[in-house]
Amino acid sequence: MTLAGRIDNLGTEKAFAVADEALALIKSGATLYPFHIGDINLPTPENIVRAAERAIRDGKTGYCSNYGLGELRELLAEDVNAARGTAYTADNVAVQPGGKPVIGKFLLALMNPGDEVLFPNPGFPIYESLIGFYGGRPVPYGYLEGERNFVIDIGRLKRSLTPKTRLLILNDLHNPTGAEASPQELEEIAEIADRHDLAVLCDEAYFDLRYEGRSRSLTSLPGMRDRCVILFTFSKRFAMTGWRLGAAIGPRDVIDTMARLNVNDESCTNHFVQWAGVEALRGPRDGRRRLIRILKERRDRAAEILNAIRGVRCYRPDATFYLYPNVTDAMRAKGLTDYEAFRRAALEATGVSFCTRLHFGGQLPEETERYIRIAYGGIDLDRIVRGLNLLKDYLES
Ligand code: PLP
Numbered sequence: 001m002t003l004a005g006r007i008d009n010l011g012t013e014k015a016f017a018v019a020d021e022a023l024a025l026i027k028s029g030a031t032l033y034p035f036h037i038g039d040i041n042l043p044t045p046e047n048i049v050r051a052a053e054r055a056i057r058d059g060k061t062g063y064c065s066n067y068g069l070g071e072l073r074e075l076l077a078e079d080v081n082a083a084r085g086t087a088y089t090a091d092n093v094a095v096q097p098g099g100k101p102v103i104g105k106f107l108l109a110l111m112n113p114g115d116e117v118l119f120p121n122p123g124f125p126i127y128e129s130l131i132g133f134y135g136g137r138p139v140p141y142g143y144l145e146g147e148r149n150f151v152i153d154i155g156r157l158k159r160s161l162t163p164k165t166r167l168l169i170l171n172d173l174h175n176p177t178g179a180e181a182s183p184q185e186l187e188e189i190a191e192i193a194d195r196h197d198l199a200v201l202c203d204e205a206y207f208d209l210r211y212e213g214r215s216r217s218l219t220s221l222p223g224m225r226d227r228c229v230i231l232f233t234f235s236k237r238f239a240m241t242g243w244r245l246g247a248a249i250g251p252r253d254v255i256d257t258m259a260r261l262n263v264n265d266e267s268c269t270n271h272f273v274q275w276a277g278v279e280a281l282r283g284p285r286d287g288r289r290r291l292i293r294i295l296k297e298r299r300d301r302a303a304e305i306l307n308a309i310r311g312v313r314c315y316r317p318d319a320t321f322y323l324y325p326n327v328t329d330a331m332r333a334k335g336l337t338d339y340e341a342f343r344r345a346a347l348e349a350t351g352v353s354f355c356t357r358l359h360f361g362g363q364l365p366e367e368t369e370r371y372i373r374i375a376y377g378g379i380d381l382d383r384i385v386r387g388l389n390l391l392k393d394y395l396e397s
Contacts, residue, residue, distance in 0.1 A: 011129025033387025035354040037378040045287020051279030055272035066262040068095020075281040084217040094258045099233030099246035109257040115166040122360035150179035171203040176373040177324040178317030190221040208237040210319035211296040298376040305388040321377035328370045350390040
């Protein structure tokens, strides 16, 4: 068979290749410290698991509405409104099999061939992949080192605007850096979106995974509700990555279109999993509190050890489960400039597996510093300590 020409434009998540390589290493008997995976090695809270079991036994095993269950849509609107001060109703919600499908459906619903789409780089690689695959032109904007965390390179973003720019993807809170936009950054983005009449995908996959403070959303700003579609997911907030449950929340005509895409793609999101989602939003919160407590402990220790390594510096973000240390000097000390050579050398010497900046897009021309991503959602505290200390010994030797 001859594959369709459009497949040449389809990218991937290169982090999965790192995961395969890591699996092969484990099989060969090596000790691995997995900091490459954006997943959680903690169980889904028990009340949610039980709700799914109950739903299966109660026969919630047939098709349901392509928009999702009414109960779940209502709870999602309420939940999102409570945290963002918005006024969505169930009609603004289309349940999805995960957060990721919202990206493609947003583009299919709103992007015409040749449209330019601003997306974060470094960033979740699926944006660039699907923009190109569906015939748009991906235009990257970057992040800069700020005072307490990374900040959006608003200057580059503004310079990249052209009359063809139609869409903007904002991933706040941000994978891989853990950055979150300040009120001022959000205002600047809102102003740009207004002035250039942009539709915005607010990828808020990590909105509820935070240890201190309160998350902000672009949708809270005046006029933004009509321009934004929120990517909501249960994956990180409730340790439910494999359940595949999320939602698109936005203006009704866009949501209706996404629901029509649902009919064409998967008919409906898994029926009984949606009942688990109802329990997640309505049931007791102690499972979630435990999750946050454990992840916070991991973040603190990981950031502490990384910052103690000669040639490494690292912010300690208030949210997400990612750290994005600057390793420029450490790489130089090892005589390495190539990211992949550095990653492999560290992996072979220590068993510490991580993604580098290049797993989140090609380096921008103005970029001089080097970064890696340390994901601590999938590795226990004692192994974090052991692994990162091995990395320290290696980098300082
Ligand atoms: N958006 C970002 C920024 C992510 O990092 C991820 C997953 O890692 C997703 C969306 C999709 O998550 P899911 O499909 O599990 O909801």
